[in-house]
Amino acid sequence: MTNDTKGQVEGILAELGKKIDQLIVEAKGASKEVRDEVEVKIQELKSKKEKIEEDFNDYKEKNGDKWVEAKNHLAAALGELKKAVESVFKENKEA
Secondary structure (H helix, E strand, O other): OOHHHHHHHHHHHHHHHHHHHHHHHHHOOOOHHHHHHHHHHHHHHHHHHHHHHHHHHHHHHHHHHHHHHHHHHHHHHHHHHHHHHHHHHHHHHHO
């Protein structure tokens, strides 16, 4: 795995973490009902992000030379997580 690619993945994970943190702040100003719903989604997003980070870190340690094979799987997982975060943001703003 090249350092550039590692940096890109780490950057995406950091960006997702910031978006989740921002969502937490925005949820504090929402109504109780919306806040409770958003809180459940935030916890789900955090769990998914942490799982992806763990998988990525394990992979870096064990299989650095097989990055090309796993890159598509990781990109798909990150893409799904990013869509989930964006969906929660959209729902929160519409509420």
